[in-house]
Amino acid sequence: MAASIACGSSLQMATFEGLSARSLGLRGAEPAGSVELATGRSAARRDGRGRSVVTAGLKDLRDRIATVKNTQKITDAMKLVAAAKVRRAQEAVVNGRPFSENLVKVLYNVNEQISTEDIDIPLTTVRPVKKIALVVITGDRGLCGGFNNYVLKKAEKRMAEIRNMGIDLTVVSIGKKGNSYFKRRPAIPVDRFLDAGNAPTTKEAQAVADELFSLFVSEEVDKVELLYTRFVSLIKSDPIIHTLLPLSPQGEVCDISGNCVDAADDEMFRLTTKDGKFSVERETIRTETVDFAGVLTFEQEPVQILDALLPLYLNSQILRALQESIASELAARMNAMSNASDNASDLKKSLSVSYNRQRQAKITGEILEIVAGSTVTI
Amino acid sequence: MDTFRLRVIAPDRIIFDSRAAEVILATNTGLVGILPNHAPLLTGLDIGILKIRTNELWSVVAVMGGFAMVHDNDITILVNEAENAKEINLQEAQEIFQLTQTKVSQADGRKENIEANLNLKRAKARLDAIQEGIKEGTAS
Numbered sequence: 197m198a199a200s201i202a203c204g205s206s207l208q209m210a211t212f213e214g215l216s217a218r219s220l221g222l223r224g225a226e227p228a229g230s231v232e233l234a235t236g237r238s239a240a241r242r243d244g245r246g247r248s249v250v251t252a253g254l255k256d257l258r259d260r261i262a263t264v265k266n267t268q269k270i271t272d273a274m275k276l277v278a279a280a281k282v283r284r285a286q287e288a289v290v291n292g293r294p295f296s297e298n299l300v301k302v303l304y305n306v307n308e309q310i311s312t313e314d315i316d317i318p319l320t321t322v323r324p325v326k327k328i329a330l331v332v333i334t335g336d337r338g339l340c341g342g343f344n345n346y347v348l349k350k351a352e353k354r355m356a357e358i359r360n361m362g363i364d365l366t367v368v369s370i371g372k373k374g375n376s377y378f379k380r381r382p383a384i385p386v387d388r389f390l391d392a393g394n395a396p397t398t399k400e401a402q403a404v405a406d407e408l409f410s411l412f413v414s415e416e417v418d419k420v421e422l423l424y425t426r427f428v429s430l431i432k433s434d435p436i437i438h439t440l441l442p443l444s445p446q447g448e449v450c451d452i453s454g455n456c457v458d459a460a461d462d463e464m465f466r467l468t469t470k471d472g473k474f475s476v477e478r479e480t481i482r483t484e485t486v487d488f489a490g491v492l493t494f495e496q497e498p499v500q501i502l503d504a505l506l507p508l509y510l511n512s513q514i515l516r517a518l519q520e521s522i523a524s525e526l527a528a529r530m531n532a533m534s535n536a537s538d539n540a541s542d543l544k545k546s547l548s549v550s551y552n553r554q555r556q557a558k559i560t561g562e563i564l565e566i567v568a569g570s571t572v573t574i
Numbered sequence: 575m576d577t578f579r580l581r582v583i584a585p586d587r588i589i590f591d592s593r594a595a596e597v598i599l600a601t602n603t604g605l606v607g608i609l610p611n612h613a614p615l616l617t618g619l620d621i622g623i624l625k626i627r628t629n630e631l632w633s634v635v636a637v638m639g640g641f642a643m644v645h646d647n648d649i650t651i652l653v654n655e656a657e658n659a660k661e662i663n664l665q666e667a668q669e670i671f672q673l674t675q676t677k678v679s680q681a682d683g684r685k686e687n688i689e690a691n692l693n694l695k696r697a698k699a700r701l702d703a704i705q706e707g708i709k710e711g712t713a714s
Contacts, residue, residue, distance in 0.1 A: 288586065295585045298650055302616065302643060398586045398655050402638070406689060414685035492645065495617035496603055504602070504618030504641050511654050512585045 254558070257551040261544060268540035274339070275533035278526045279474065281394075282467045285523040288395065289464055289516070296512050297483050300459050303447045303505055304485040309498040310445070317499065318413045319443050319506045327364040329387065329408065329417040330354060331440070333424040333517060334374030335525040336392050341535075343425065343433055343528035344373040350435040351423055354452075355384070366417065368407060370518070387411065396518035398511065404518075405511050412441045421452060424517045425524035427465040429476050433528055440513060445502060447509050459509075460485055465523060474530070576610040578647040580626065582635070582656060589635070589656050596627040597649060599642050608644055615644040619653065621695040623703045625710075632710040634659035636703035638696055657700060659707030667704050671697040 332351045334344045351367075351374075358365045366385045369378050371392040378386045388407050393400055411417045420441035425433055437452045444450070447459030460483045468477055494501060580597060582590035599606045600622030608615075619642055624635045640653035674694040681690040707713025 291587055292585055294581075294588060295583045295652060298583065298643070298652055302641065302652075306616075396586075398584050401585060402655055406692060410685045410688040410692070414683070414688055416685050492614045492616045492643070495601060495606065495615055500602065501616060501618045501641060504639060508585070508640055508652055508654055515585045 254551065254554055257547055257554065261547045261551065264540050264544045264547065268537050268544065271533045271536040271540060275530050275537065278530040278533065279467070282523055282526045282530070284395070285519055285526060286464075286466060289519050289523075292512065292515060292519070293462070293464075293481075295508075296462060296516075299505065299508055299512065300447065300462075300483045301485055303459060303502075303509065305492070306494075306498050306502050306505060307446050309494070310502065315445050315499060315502070317445070317503050317506060319409070319441060319503075319510065320445050322442050323415070323418045325363055325418045327366065327417045327419075328358055329366050329368055329411050329420045330358070331368045331370065331404070331408065331420065331422045331424075332374050332378075333392065333422070333521045334369070334371030334377075335521070336372040336394075338373065339532060340525050340528040341433075341532035343525050344371075344377075346433050347423065347425060347435045348374065348377050350437070354421070354423065354437060366411075368404070368411075370404065371521075392518065392522070394522070396515060396522060398515060401511050401515035401518060404514050405507065408441060408514075409507065409510065422514070422517055424521045427476060427520050427523040427527060428478065430474055430527045430531060433524060438513075438517070440510070443506050443509060445506075449513070465520070467523075467527075476527070577628075578608075578610045578612075578649055580649045580651070582624070582637075582651045582653060584653055584655055589653070590626065592628070594626050594628050594649075598625040599651075600624065600637075601642075608642075608649060611647060612644050614646070615642075617642050619651070621692075621699050623699060623706055624651070624653075624656070625706070631712055633712055634703050634707040634710060636662070636696075636699040638699065657703065659703040659713040662700055662704040662707075662713070664704050664708070667697070667701040671701045673697075 330351065332347060334347050338344070355365060355367075366387045367378060368388050368390070369375050369386055370390045375389045375391075378384055378389075390400075390404060390407075408420050412420055419439065422438045422440040423435055424438075425435045428434060439450045439452060444456075448456040449459065450456040462481045462483065463478050464481060466477045466479065468475060577593040577595050580590060580592065580594040581588065595610070597608045599608065599617065600620050601617045602620040603617075606615075606617060619637060619640045621639045622637065624637045626633045626635065636657045636659065637651075638654040638656070640651060642649060642651045671694075674690065674697040678687075678690040678694050681687045704713060
């Protein structure tokens, strides 16, 4: 039985003892000269089973596999770093509890002493709305999936709504990503750019509060809305809009559709593990509001005391929004990096398969050459 | 020695949580001194200085507004922000104070006025705190 073998590096239609190259599990019909590619050009094709297959030189494949491996290590590390930072963000929220608890207790008691007609505090003044300030909280860095985009899309939507109502608007942008977005769009009036930072402290919250306080009290704006992402789940990212100013004297937190939550109900987020995977839990803690007004003497008029309390409340609201936003950003980054690691893993697998196939094809080719050579000499 | 429990809390951290012998608050209706077994009291605090006495030593803290609650020998003070005089540099505080003064005179419009005045008050509080701290010998 004559074996018809094509000599040389190409395996074009090689047969050995009646078996074709294809039946031996080798890839057939390779474009000539592509097995050893010096320049590293590669082409992606579909193989017999419909999987995407990359054609490139052996050395290039090895290099690519090494690169993908390194990238995977980086994305893995970034995921773990983000997870650790979420825990720190959680602790920050827990550290803020003593403040908000005590504040709520006093707020409740002071309000009991005041009738609604007496209140004439700048921060609670409800005016006809001619101009709204929209505070948009984004992140400073990228690589967090759709996090920043969702916030900015929601901001655009809200801005369109506001404009349609015929109300004037200005933006306070927090976070480098939002800052660059608005800087590229000079048509949108921006009042102030601020950076978000890694771990929001009361200093950052105070800077924002100052800006909003002066905007509102000077009557430049009549309403302040806060747009941020609450830390609800690791997968979903849903930005919400809260009405920040005017404050309600009782400290209620309302969203723009008018749904209000009592100040005493505080929701805290927690990153835990469930079934071996990360998950987010939110628990509502209700602060006990004990009536101690009968016991305490008010040094100043209740309204004056409320005037001192409400800026504190504004500060803590802003700080909490910043903290939630950071936690959501970290969760989005965890997700994005996790997906990237998975993709890298898949890519590495398909590259390895391609590499091994080529390696085996090369060896078989050499064997066939030797055999062909030896057959001739006999 | 007679002491009371004193807590000074900011939105992001607890600044002081220990026992003290005397505390002087700067309220918007004047200075108020609190000794152990004071009657229950609730007062707002202005942007100013807070003095705490522990073991005959006075610590001075610049506070940026808040309120104080005295009840059952337990004082809870909530502040927007606080800075211990020990951490304030005298020269820096003076420079910032002068800067805020010029900003106030340059302020244009109601909003800038409000902002500039707030900053001036805060700078003054910091300066007062460090000067008071030097007087008491607990800061330099």
